[in-house]
Amino acid sequence: MPRILPQPGPPRVLAQAQLANSLGDGAFYATSALFFTRIVGLSATRVGLALTIGWCVGMLAGVPLGHLADRWGPRRTARLLAVCTASALLAFLVVRSYPLFVLMFCLYACCQGGLTSARQALLAGLVDADERTRVRAQLQSTLNGGLALGAGLGGVALALDSEPAYLVVFAVDAVTFLLAALVLGRLPEVPPAPAEPGGGPRLEVLRDRPYALLTVLNAILYLNMxxxxxxxxxxxxxxxxxxxxxxxxxxVLNMLSVVAFQVRVARQVTGLPTAVRTTARAGWVLLAACGVYALSGFSTGAAVAVGVLVVAALIQVFGEMMHGAGAWELGFGLARDGKQGQYQGFFGMGPQIARMLGPVVMTTLLIGWGTAGWLVLGGLFLLAALSIGPVARRAERRVTDSVAP
Incomplete structure (x- = not known):
C-alpha cells in the first residue's frame, strides 16, 4: 500500500478526490444504460446517439476548459466543474424529455472532460516534474480501485432492478462529486498563467502540430480500452x-492488475527518453496480446479457450500499463509551461477518440475479419508505438526552441 498510495501532501489529496468520485462513477457506469432505457424509457438506439453526441461535445470542450484552468486557476476550475457535474447528475433524476436528456448529457460530458484537464493541470503545478509519472500511476491505481468498488455497488442496484435503486445510485454519484470538490479545496491554488503579451494565440496547443500528431498516435494505442x-x-x-x-x-482481472502493478510498471519511466522506449515496448506487448487472443478463436474447447484468454488478458494489461506510463510522461513533458490545462485537455482527446472509433474498429476487425483482424489490430498498436519516438523528439525540439533565449 505505501507504494500504491501517494505521499502525504498534494498527491495524497488528489488521490482522495480521485477515489471519491471514482466510486460514484463506477456505480454510474454499471447502471446508467439500464436506467436510461428502463426508467427514463428511451430506446437503446436513442441512448447510444445521445451518448455519442455528448462524448463528442465533451471531447471538444476539453481544450477551452483546460485553457480556462490555465487562466483562472486549475483548483478553482476543477472545483467548479465538479459541482457542475453533480448538478448534471441530479438533473438526470427528473429529466424525461429526450432533447433535455441530450442537453444534460452534453453538460455532464463537458464537465467531465474539463475536470480531467483541470486536475492534470493541478498535478503538473503541484508535483515536481520528475515525480509526475509516478504520482499519475498512483492516481490511476486509485481510480481503478474506486471504479471496481463502485461497480460492485452498482451491481446491487442492478440486482434490485427498481427505480429507487437506480435513483439512489445517481444521487450517490452526484454526492461523490460534491465531496471531491470539498477535498480539492484543501489544495493550494496553482498561480494562473499570465495573459499572452502582444495578443498571442489563446489556444497555442492547436498550433502545435507535433503534439497533435502525438495525440493521434496515442489515440490508436488507447484502442486497447x-x-x-x-x-x-x-x-x-x-x-x-x-x-x-x-x-x-x-x-476484473484487468482492474485488479492495474491497482496492483501500475505504480511498479511506471518506475521504468523517468523522463522523455525512457517514456519513448517504454511506449515502443508496449506496442510489442500489445501485438503479442492480440496474437494470443486470436488463438482463442480456434475450436479447442471451453477450458482451453478460457486459459488462452486469461494469458492474453495478462499480457494486454501489462502493455496497457506500459503505454499509460509512457503517455503520461510525454503528455506532461512536451506541454508548454503555463499551458498545462489546454495541453492536457488536448492530449485527453486521445481516449475519447478511441472510444468513438472503437465500436467501428472492433466490430470490423475482430468480428468481421476474425483471426486476421487481431493481427491487423496488433500491427496498428505496434506501428503507432514505434512512430511515437520520432514525433516526440520533434515535439521536444519545438519546446526547447520556444524557451531558448
Missing amino acids: PLLSLGLPLWIVERSDAPAPMAAVVL
Missing part, C-alpha cells in the same frame, strides 16, 4: 468456445 470493454466480449460470445461471463472475468 474499447478492445477490453466491447471487442473482447463480442469475440468471446461469437468467435470463441469460452463462456460469456469470461468477459467480466477479464475486466
Whole structure:
C-alpha cells in the first residue's frame, strides 16, 4: 500500500478526490444504460446517439476548459466543474424529455472532460516534474480501485432492478462529486498563467502540430480500452468456445492488475527518453496480446479457450500499463509551461477518440475479419508505438526552441 498510495501532501489529496468520485462513477457506469432505457424509457438506439453526441461535445470542450484552468486557476476550475457535474447528475433524476436528456448529457460530458484537464493541470503545478509519472500511476491505481468498488455497488442496484435503486445510485454519484470538490479545496491554488503579451494565440496547443500528431498516435494505442470493454466480449460470445461471463472475468482481472502493478510498471519511466522506449515496448506487448487472443478463436474447447484468454488478458494489461506510463510522461513533458490545462485537455482527446472509433474498429476487425483482424489490430498498436519516438523528439525540439533565449 505505501507504494500504491501517494505521499502525504498534494498527491495524497488528489488521490482522495480521485477515489471519491471514482466510486460514484463506477456505480454510474454499471447502471446508467439500464436506467436510461428502463426508467427514463428511451430506446437503446436513442441512448447510444445521445451518448455519442455528448462524448463528442465533451471531447471538444476539453481544450477551452483546460485553457480556462490555465487562466483562472486549475483548483478553482476543477472545483467548479465538479459541482457542475453533480448538478448534471441530479438533473438526470427528473429529466424525461429526450432533447433535455441530450442537453444534460452534453453538460455532464463537458464537465467531465474539463475536470480531467483541470486536475492534470493541478498535478503538473503541484508535483515536481520528475515525480509526475509516478504520482499519475498512483492516481490511476486509485481510480481503478474506486471504479471496481463502485461497480460492485452498482451491481446491487442492478440486482434490485427498481427505480429507487437506480435513483439512489445517481444521487450517490452526484454526492461523490460534491465531496471531491470539498477535498480539492484543501489544495493550494496553482498561480494562473499570465495573459499572452502582444495578443498571442489563446489556444497555442492547436498550433502545435507535433503534439497533435502525438495525440493521434496515442489515440490508436488507447484502442486497447474499447478492445477490453466491447471487442473482447463480442469475440468471446461469437468467435470463441469460452463462456460469456469470461468477459467480466477479464475486466476484473484487468482492474485488479492495474491497482496492483501500475505504480511498479511506471518506475521504468523517468523522463522523455525512457517514456519513448517504454511506449515502443508496449506496442510489442500489445501485438503479442492480440496474437494470443486470436488463438482463442480456434475450436479447442471451453477450458482451453478460457486459459488462452486469461494469458492474453495478462499480457494486454501489462502493455496497457506500459503505454499509460509512457503517455503520461510525454503528455506532461512536451506541454508548454503555463499551458498545462489546454495541453492536457488536448492530449485527453486521445481516449475519447478511441472510444468513438472503437465500436467501428472492433466490430470490423475482430468480428468481421476474425483471426486476421487481431493481427491487423496488433500491427496498428505496434506501428503507432514505434512512430511515437520520432514525433516526440520533434515535439521536444519545438519546446526547447520556444524557451531558448
